[in-house]
Amino acid sequence: MKIHPSAHVDSAAKIGDNVEIGPNVYVGPNVVIGDDCVVGHGCHIEGHTTLGTNNMLSAYVVLGTAPQDLKYHGEKTELVIGNDNVFREFVTVNTGTVTGPGVTRIGSRNYLMTCSHVGHDCELEDDIILVNGVLLGGHCRIETGAKLMGGAAVNPFVTVGRMAYVGGLTRVIQDVPPFMIIEGNPSRVRGVNEIGLERAGYDRKVIEELIRAYKAIYRTRELNRVPIYDMIENNGDSPEAVYLVEFLRRSLKGIHGRYRQSLRKG
Numbered sequence: 001m002k003i004h005p006s007a008h009v010d011s012a013a014k015i016g017d018n019v020e021i022g023p024n025v026y027v028g029p030n031v032v033i034g035d036d037c038v039v040g041h042g043c044h045i046e047g048h049t050t051l052g053t054n055n056m057l058s059a060y061v062v063l064g065t066a067p068q069d070l071k072y073h074g075e076k077t078e079l080v081i082g083n084d085n086v087f088r089e090f091v092t093v094n095t096g097t098v099t100g101p102g103v104t105r106i107g108s109r110n111y112l113m114t115c116s117h118v119g120h121d122c123e124l125e126d127d128i129i130l131v132n133g134v135l136l137g138g139h140c141r142i143e144t145g146a147k148l149m150g151g152a153a154v155n156p157f158v159t160v161g162r163m164a165y166v167g168g169l170t171r172v173i174q175d176v177p178p179f180m181i182i183e184g185n186p187s188r189v190r191g192v193n194e195i196g197l198e199r200a201g202y203d204r205k206v207i208e209e210l211i212r213a214y215k216a217i218y219r220t221r222e223l224n225r226v227p228i229y230d231m232i233e234n235n236g237d238s239p240e241a242v243y244l245v246e247f248l249r250r251s252l253k254g255i256h257g258r259y260r261q262s263l264r265k266g
Contacts, residue, residue, distance in 0.1 A: 016053070031064065034083070047095045048076060052083035052108070061087045067094045067120030069138060075102075082108035082126070093118040099265045100139055107144075119156070131168070139260055143178065145200060157254070157261040161247050163200060165193040174257030178247050179210050179240060189218050206238045213241045217248070 003009055004023040012029035021027065021039045028046035033039070034053040043057050047064030057063075064079045066072060077096040080103055087093075091112045096102045100121030107126040112118070116130040119138040126144045130136075134148045137156035142148070146160045149168035160166060161178025171185040179197065181190045192210050216228050229245045255261040 048078040051081045054083055055085045057087045058089045060090050062092045065094055067097045069097050071099055072097050078103045081106045084108050085110045087112050088114045090115045094120045096121045157258040165196055175251040178244055206240050209238045209241045
């Protein structure tokens, strides 16, 4: 363990093996840092924050600060982070709230670029990229493999589906379907994320089925898409196409196309 003399690490904090903590870092009393983590210059980690193993924090990352929510009054809430994540300069992540699950969660192998922000009660799965300046409002869920390009701003309670691609500067106010590209203001689905799926090793047959599903759903003048969803499910297409339909059905239950808002406590 290497701790710079100028760092302040509370004696109650739990620090794993082979951790490096740079100059002018603050680590609070309720923080747990797993093995092989690197905490760069000027980072600030407070609250009930737990980091897994092999996480890399560049300079001035701020983790575990109180949620930016006027309903928060100092309740004990948490931030839980998995393994092998990269947090670049000036990334900020807040803890949860009691009106949500009380926990902000970040999975493993995620890459959060400079100045991106993860709001309270968000859930990030694995292998996600947030490019510079991406802003996630509270209670968002980002599913595995999603990529959000620079400056994208995501409304609270939005879900970004698996392997979705969100274009730069996109304003996201509704759930983003899995495997799709969404872009613009107002944002809309532009097509299937073919390149991302190919790079991730998806079979070409699966990609072709998703393209057919996209055309059936988004290139129709039919306002009621439920029969189209039924057709895709009944055709016995790939699990990915079926998941796309399941995701879209869930979004219909939410307020303004945001399923997670239907789960809101208050």
